[in-house]
Amino acid sequence: MSKINYPKKILLGEAFGFAVIILMLWVDEIYDLPHRLLGAEPTAVNTVESLFETAIILVLGLVVLTISATLANRLQRSDTEKSRLFGVISHDLRNPFANLIGNADLLRKNFNTLSDEERRTLSSGIFESADKAHDLLKNLLDWSEIQLHRSIPTATVCDLRELVDECIDHVGLTATRKQIVITNDIPGGTLVNVDETAIRSVLRNLLSNAVKFSKAGGVVEVVGKGRGGKVRVSVADRGIGMSRNELRSLFRMETRLSKPGTSGEVGSGLGLLLSHELIRRCGGKLKVRSDSGKGSTFSFALPKVKGQKPAAKVSTRAEENREVNLQD
Template sequence: MANWQAGSSVRRNLIALIGLILIAGFATSSVISYQVSKASLREALIGNELPLTSDNIYSEIQRDLLRPVFVASMMADDTFVRDWLLDGEVDPGKMTRFLDEIRAQHGMFTTFLISDKTRRYYHFKGISKIVSEDDARDNWYFRVRKMKEDHEINVDLNAEQNDALTIFINQKVFDYQGNYLATTGVGIAFDSLVRVVDRYRENFSRHVYFVDKAGTVMTRSEGASITEENIHKAEGAATIADKLLAADHSFFEYERNGETMLVSARHIPELNWWVIIEQEEASALAGIRKSLITNFFVGLFAISLTLVVVLYAVNWFYARLEQKAVEMAQLAEHEAGLNKRLKYELELKDKFFSIISHDLISPFSSLLSGTHLMSERADNYSKEELADIAKKVHASAEDVFSLLRNLLDWARLQIDGASIDPEDLSLRDVVRKNISVLAPPAREKDIQIVNSIDAASAYADPLMIDTVMRNLISNAIKFTPPGGKIDVSAQEQDGETRVTVRDTGVGIDPDRLDTIFGLDQETSTLGTGGERGTGLGLALCKEMVERNGGKIWIESVKGEGSQFHFTLRSRRP
């Protein structure tokens, strides 16, 4: 009883240690993954997404302005316009009809022409006014008249159409000798920019502003955080306003109402405005925070379930072994045959705890080491080095999972009375399922796995044969170098189905062929990619195949690969 209580205490401590290691490793990995993801997302926003959005808006503005500029240039070069001006502007109705046709044909908001000779302002609705240097609202015309360029783009109020804010393209008209005759052009509604702003707000959840050189906000997206009329007076934004308006391209951060705002700006030389793209850092990171919380709770559930299964298996198996050891010790004097059974059971127990103490603790040590480096010394490593450490931690976790799965299968076989439940199997489906499960490690080593089984069948326990197939394919992946190939085939003959798993791996030394299926820790070796094994998988395969009435053997040539064969009944007896 004392020994049993002592063993129970050891088991409880072992399970508690495993639980603490798994939980601590998972929690640390989750936090580090969140920090790395946060830094990567923030870097992507700063270096790519926000600048790309401002560049896209600028491209759309250029596209929207290209057609009006072309139309204004076409109007200035039209021989009708020149001849009509040179002929003394006879019949103003002709010009009005011309302007109205151009507006309707090209979908312009407004069209106009100002004659330098008569100073008449021809509008598509008629003669609007006579421009004068004494009228401040006409200063734009005299500025255009004196400028060296042939055209300009200007944003102004449209007096002829209820002072609507309009983007004007002003184009000079010259006679056939190059003398200035007039200024003509078109205007597009400012609403087109508003539509661009709203579309980007809806699609990307980012605030968009257009700001002139004085910092005045000309338009903004709905629900924008900057509500002031000038960014120089806006909370937080005022601290970056001067630098923003002094650069063609820029990126800034500022604090507003306790939130960090990320800002990308781009100068629009055609309008002499700046387009500003703004996004709250918190909203950009909301997705990965949600994923972190979800993954954390899912991981805790999986760890808890694993610990429950391991605890049950350890207690059950340990209890059975203790019971058998006591019974065999009592019968040792009378039944010599039971001595061999007792020795075997004790060897199984030693093997079980050897695996736990060595092969289970070893990957946990790697987990502890990796998570310690990531949590305590993360600042000393680059993102690439942290990613490499995380990859090793993940590989160790996969080793633990594979070992626990084999341990549970093996423990189930050792329990007295464990029965098999044979049924008709499609071996092709069994192989396809396991190829799908083992695809990630095979893909990592660039190993091709081919399912060459067509319609072969077998009569056996499906769970056991699934375990056999998984271990044989996994073993082939382990000892096949990168770029190799694994082929699984089957052949029926005389009521028996022979399955073959063939690889192009490193092969096996001849002196190890006889012990390869033994329950011997020394038979385990490192794979071509440094993978660890326990020597348990092949022993498990042998016992499961034999329990289903078959046999298993190996053919191998050192340096050329191996072929594992096993047989099963083809049909129900």
């Protein structure tokens, strides 16, 4: 027997309640129970009045059930998202910490017997695992801020090419290990008016995703094309791509897409969801084109600015620390 979930039980209970009210109305109209119980003469049945009252109750019932169904769907979606987030925390966050602890333990126990090259390899592994854990934690914090409606986009003028270069540096170690070249074809001096923290997070996630699903020796291209008062930013790879079914579920928490990369990399699938929400909150839309086996292209438009200087640069780490302090 199929299991009835909690929101459906609520709706069935409300529908049953309205049915009982209508039944009691007609029983009272036909048998006139109050008069009979008091020993008075029953009144004549007024069918028109009863039909009118029934119609009013039905309309009110439909309105209440519609509102309840909407709230029940939101409750169900919220519960699903919460379960998925717990899955990310319990499973996906465990992997980078396990690698970090494992490499650190090897380095600690065998430090004197390891060669310089082996120490460098273990140190790089420790850094990469810590960086992945940091990125995942930041994505989780950003996602929770969005869900709680605490994050408010704050636009500033920034140099888009410099911002992209910074994000390319962030994924440089992983790209180098897979011998993947990342090109930045955005013209120098391209100024945009955006929430720099949000767009930095989007670019990092898109670049990490492109590197993850690119084959060794591949190329990832970041392109910016101006049109009118906007510049469209595209992050394209020539990796494994996605099927139509995967594209349909790409930006939905309940069907969060998470599959291993070309070198077996694991991920939460949360980065693309977060990027989609951040672009939406900034007034844009994250678009994707993909063919299975041919690669994917993610793109979004940003408002272009002319004749202004970019805002004073704040280091990424300092900015993130400021965000954490504000949250505390």
